[in-house]
Each structure stands twice: as structure tokens, then as C-alpha cells.
Amino acid sequence: MTTETKLKELIDSAKYRLDDFAKFRKLGMIPNDGDFFPAGVHYPPITMYPEVTQEKFFESYKPNENKEYDIYVHIPFCRKRCLFCHYPSKYNAKDEEKDKYLDAMEKEIDFYINILGHDKINARTILIGGGTPTDLSPKQLDRFLKYFTTKIDIGKCKQFNYDVDPITLVGSDGIERLKIMRDYGVDRLTIGVQSFDNDILRKMNRSHDSSLAVESIENSKKYDYQTNIEFIFGHPGQNIKNWLDVLNKAIDVDVPEIQFYRLKVIPYGDQVGTIKRMRDYKPDELISNENAILMKEIAISFLAEKGFHENLRRVFTINKKYISKYAFNQCCQLKDEIGLGLTAFSSLNDRFSLNTQSFKEYYEKIEKGKLPINRGIIRNEDEQRRWAIILPLKNYWISKKIYENRTGTPLGKTFEKKFLNLKKYGLITENGGKIELTKTGAFFADEVVTQFSDPQHLPFPETSYADAELNPYKDN
Known part of the structure; x- marks a missing residue:
């Protein structure tokens, strides 16, 4: 055919x-x-929380008896700002800035341990996200994971996930990062490929091209990571034909897990993305809702033909075991979670908190001996x-x-x-x-x-x- x-x-x-x-x-x-507005990862939506203090948030909170939590860590550094991103980040930050952030986050980990009254925090699952959490030098990555794994007990951790950018997994530094993460127990990578079409990648303002994306996938497989690759559909410049080309390439690289999500134009994070301004001033450059619907259904049908089925929303796998256990615990089992770093969130039974989106406020709160929480809710x-x-x-x-x-x-x-x-x-x-x-x-x-x-x-x-x-x- x-x-x-x-x-x-x-x-x-x-x-x-x-x-x-x-x-x-x-x-x-x-x-x-x-x-379109994405729902169902947080409720209320992440942009709709009132101010809350650390004292108010932990008032009457009783830590769970088994001392187990899912852990999210946010590292807000990137090489470039992507067109579709709605999160604050620093671009091409110097090593001194990254070291300053790691210093603060180490203190934040200690604050949480003291508040919860534990010697260590027992991790059920871990996700390190961003930003680009691998936008650290190999030395800084080793420093972070060494401290993190001395304070977080990963002995019973069922999955240790890292969100990564393709360009950080290639070359000698990329190989070194893969070795370091594996040495500290990381076993699953979500690689933000977003597209295999070089024209679309340029429109997205991504740091990699198609060949680097493929190289990063092959490198991750060499070090025996469970590899998930992630794509966006509905982005300016896409059409049904080049979307199908991307899906074919996704099958060719032979991974057990493929994830795709619709372009989010309305801000869902703490910063209005360039894509929102594009819709306001150049609406004709965005594809129609009807074409986005077709692209989604085509992807579902095409992946089903290849043996991939939706075993967690918008995550398609060849086996049910290949999913994010972190996401499953957070969204399906509603288990307690601790968030560390800029804009990170914690979900503890009937309450939810968000860390500040401001680097300045983050550092100031940490220096005062406080968690960097500035928004949240205790649900009625x-x-x-x-x-x-x-x-x-x-x-x-x-x-x-x-x-x-x-x-x-x-x-x-x-x-x-x-x-x-x-x-x-x-x-x-x-x-x-x-x-x-x-x-x-x-x-x-x-x-x-x-x-x-x-x-x-x-x-x-x-x-x-x-x-x-x-x-x-x-x-x-």
C-alpha cells in the first residue's frame, strides 16, 4: 500500500x-x-490556586504512617525557549546559577524531611522533570543525584523516571549523563522528541534535529533504559501527512512506549507561552480544531495497528507494564506526593501546594528557612x-x-x-x-x-x- x-x-x-x-x-x-483546555492532571487547574503559607498548608496535616511518597523534582534550566512551553525557565544559564539552584534545593529537601519528621523520605516512584533536568553538566548531575539519593531512600522505589531533551543524551557529555543516571538507579527516560520533522522542530525552536533525536534514543537503549518518546500534535506547520510520517518514524525507532499530546495554547503553567501570543496575533498559523481531531484519531488507529494501545491516557504501549508508575500513582491512585524545586507541587491527601514560579522568591524563602510554597488549597x-x-x-x-x-x-x-x-x-x-x-x-x-x-x-x-x-x- x-x-x-x-x-x-x-x-x-x-x-x-x-x-x-x-x-x-x-x-x-x-x-x-x-x-481546548487540558484537564485531569491537577484539580483545580494549576493556574487557579490562591495564596497559602507553609504554616497554613501543614496545619492539621498528619504524615502517612508508611512514610512513602512519590517524589517530583523540578530543574528549570533549558538551552532554548520552546514555542509551546508555558513554564518559567532560565536559558543557557551559567554553571554558577545552576550550582546556586542545587544548593537551595538541597536545603529544601532537608526542610521537608524535618517537617515530615522522618530520617529519610521513602520513595515509591520518582520523576525528575523541568525545564530540561539533564541541562546540567555531568559533574552537576552527579552532585545532585548523590545528595538526592542520600536523603531519599530509593530501596523500594518502583520506578525512577527522568524527563530528558535529546541533545543532552548525545556526544561524550550525553553518554556520561546516561552512565551517571544509571549508576544512581534511574531506569526510565521520557525523551522529548516532539517531532521527527526538521521543519517542525525549527518552528518549535527545539535544540535538536531528527538525527540527534534518533541518536539519543539509541544511546538510551544501549544503557538499558525503559524508553518513552513524546510528541506534540496540532502545532503550527503540522499537517496530517507530515504527522503520519512522524508516527511511522516513531515505530521505526523501536521503543515500547509512545506518548503524544495536543498542543496547549491556553497557559497551563506559570508563564504565558509564545504560542498563546501567536494565536492572538497570527491565528491563521494555528491548525484548525478539526484537523487536530483528525490527527489524534489517526494516531490512535495507526498505533493500534502496530500493537500500541492507550494504557494510560495519551500514553500508548505494547504492554501495560510500560507506563509511568509515577503518573499512575498521582492521577489514578491519588497517592501522596512531594514536589521539590521551582513550580513543583505537593499533593498530600486533602491538600495541594505549589512552589513559587519566581527564582528570586524561591531563593529568598529557602534562605529564611521556609519551604518555597506560595499557593495551594486545603480542599473542602x-x-x-x-x-x-x-x-x-x-x-x-x-x-x-x-x-x-x-x-x-x-x-x-x-x-x-x-x-x-x-x-x-x-x-x-x-x-x-x-x-x-x-x-x-x-x-x-x-x-x-x-x-x-x-x-x-x-x-x-x-x-x-x-x-x-x-x-x-x-x-x-
């Missing part, structure tokens, strides 16, 4: 999703203009119930047992009208001890789980949606 024939076949088979898209707009689940009963629905439903399924454990309320006693409507339109199904998304519900997962958001935390005003049954402001 020729590439053109295959492309036509995939487009034709994906068009039914455009009918679904139109249908759910009319029902009020999707905004009238088709706009209503918000706790919404949180315990939105995260697991978006990413996997709702366990009725976990829901009742986290909220003290049986699942069937809340949001009855919402659940009935979602069942009516074929978006969720209930099976014994769980509620999960159908195939159609999974495709529109962000919009489905937004149904359970409190009106004050909805991304668009009520008038943006049709006045119909699935308008998220109804029955709320």
Missing part, C-alpha cells in the same frame, strides 16, 4: 470523530468555538469529591473503593445527574467496582472530566458553551 493510499484510508476512517466533535459541541460539552468536602473523580477518570478509571477511601462518601451518592448524562451519551461505563471512559469518552477525556469541575474552576465562561444537557455549568 502506498503512503498516499494509507493516508487516505486513515483520514476516511477518522472522519467519524468530526461528527462526534460537532455533536458534543451542540450538546454543550465542547465550547462553541471548539477551544465538595472539592475533594471533584478531585477524586476528575484525576482517575481522565487518566484510567475511578475505583469506587479508592474514591470512598479518599472522600468518605460512596461514589453513587454524588453527581448522579452528571453520571447519568454521560452514560446516556455513551461516554462512560460502570462495571462492578469502577467507572471508566468508553472509547468515545477517552477520545474526549479532557472535556468529559471537566463536567465535574466547580463552575469557578471551569476554563471558559458559561456563554462559551451551548445551552444543552452537557453544558458543564449545568447540574453542578
Whole structure:
């Protein structure tokens, strides 16, 4: 079959999703203009938290008895600013700046240990993210991991993840970083390839090209990392044909896990990305919502043909074991998590905190002997119930047992009208001890789980949606 024939076949088979898209707009689940806002990683959304102090956040908090936590560490340095990024970072920072940051983060680790009353923090899973967390010299990387693993007990850690940029895994320094991470127990890498199309990579303002991306993947496999590669769809310059070319290349590099996500135009982090300004001033350069829908369905169908299935939302693997256990614990099991570093978050039972987005404030708080928390929430009963629905439903399924454990309320006693409507339109199904998304519900997962958001935390005003049954402001 020729590439053109295959492309036509995939487009034709994906068009039914455009009918679904139109249908759910009319029902009020999707905004009238088709706009998109990602949901279900945090609730409330990360840009919507009020100010909170360290004292208020830990007031009445009781550390869990097993002393186990999932750990997130944020290292906010990059070589370049990507068009699509909404997070603060420093670009081409000098080693002195990076050392200063590592100094502060070491103190932050010690503060957390003291607050929790532990000798060490026992890690269930770990994710080191950014930024580009491997945008450290090999010497600095070794320094960080040496201190980190003396304070964090990784003896029972089920997975040690690192988000990495391809350019940091090539050349002699790249090989040295791979060796260092492996020596300290890192076993899974998510490589931010984003595209194999060099024209698109230039538009994204990425630091690598396609050949370097392939080289980084091959290097990671040589050192026996579980390798996940990550892509964006819906980016300016993309079309269905070059997207299919990227998917073919993703199969060719032979990894067990492929992740893709839709371009996020509306800020979801602490800094307005260049992509938002582009939409404001050059809207014609962004692809249509309809084409984004087709690209998503084509990717799902194409990967299924190759044996990859969605075993965690937007993560496609050849085996269920190849997923981020960190993400599974955070979003599906709703387990306690500690965040370290600029903009990092901690999620502890009924409360959630965010570290400052300001380097200046981060350093000042640390010097005063305080955690760098500046925003957060202690959820009331209503918000706790919404949180315990939105995260697991978006990413996997709702366990009725976990829901009742986290909220003290049986699942069937809340949001009855919402659940009935979602069942009516074929978006969720209930099976014994769980509620999960159908195939159609999974495709529109962000919009489905937004149904359970409190009106004050909805991304668009009520008038943006049709006045119909699935308008998220109804029955709320």
C-alpha cells in the first residue's frame, strides 16, 4: 500500500470523530468555538490556586504512617525557549546559577524531611522533570543525584523516571549523563522528541534535529533504559501527512512506549507561552480544531495497528507494564506526593501546594528557612469529591473503593445527574467496582472530566458553551 493510499484510508476512517466533535459541541460539552483546555492532571487547574503559607498548608496535616511518597523534582534550566512551553525557565544559564539552584534545593529537601519528621523520605516512584533536568553538566548531575539519593531512600522505589531533551543524551557529555543516571538507579527516560520533522522542530525552536533525536534514543537503549518518546500534535506547520510520517518514524525507532499530546495554547503553567501570543496575533498559523481531531484519531488507529494501545491516557504501549508508575500513582491512585524545586507541587491527601514560579522568591524563602510554597488549597468536602473523580477518570478509571477511601462518601451518592448524562451519551461505563471512559469518552477525556469541575474552576465562561444537557455549568 502506498503512503498516499494509507493516508487516505486513515483520514476516511477518522472522519467519524468530526461528527462526534460537532455533536458534543451542540450538546454543550465542547465550547462553541471548539477551544481546548487540558484537564485531569491537577484539580483545580494549576493556574487557579490562591495564596497559602507553609504554616497554613501543614496545619492539621498528619504524615502517612508508611512514610512513602512519590517524589517530583523540578530543574528549570533549558538551552532554548520552546514555542509551546508555558513554564518559567532560565536559558543557557551559567554553571554558577545552576550550582546556586542545587544548593537551595538541597536545603529544601532537608526542610521537608524535618517537617515530615522522618530520617529519610521513602520513595515509591520518582520523576525528575523541568525545564530540561539533564541541562546540567555531568559533574552537576552527579552532585545532585548523590545528595538526592542520600536523603531519599530509593530501596523500594518502583520506578525512577527522568524527563530528558535529546541533545543532552548525545556526544561524550550525553553518554556520561546516561552512565551517571544509571549508576544512581534511574531506569526510565521520557525523551522529548516532539517531532521527527526538521521543519517542525525549527518552528518549535527545539535544540535538536531528527538525527540527534534518533541518536539519543539509541544511546538510551544501549544503557538499558525503559524508553518513552513524546510528541506534540496540532502545532503550527503540522499537517496530517507530515504527522503520519512522524508516527511511522516513531515505530521505526523501536521503543515500547509512545506518548503524544495536543498542543496547549491556553497557559497551563506559570508563564504565558509564545504560542498563546501567536494565536492572538497570527491565528491563521494555528491548525484548525478539526484537523487536530483528525490527527489524534489517526494516531490512535495507526498505533493500534502496530500493537500500541492507550494504557494510560495519551500514553500508548505494547504492554501495560510500560507506563509511568509515577503518573499512575498521582492521577489514578491519588497517592501522596512531594514536589521539590521551582513550580513543583505537593499533593498530600486533602491538600495541594505549589512552589513559587519566581527564582528570586524561591531563593529568598529557602534562605529564611521556609519551604518555597506560595499557593495551594486545603480542599473542602465538595472539592475533594471533584478531585477524586476528575484525576482517575481522565487518566484510567475511578475505583469506587479508592474514591470512598479518599472522600468518605460512596461514589453513587454524588453527581448522579452528571453520571447519568454521560452514560446516556455513551461516554462512560460502570462495571462492578469502577467507572471508566468508553472509547468515545477517552477520545474526549479532557472535556468529559471537566463536567465535574466547580463552575469557578471551569476554563471558559458559561456563554462559551451551548445551552444543552452537557453544558458543564449545568447540574453542578
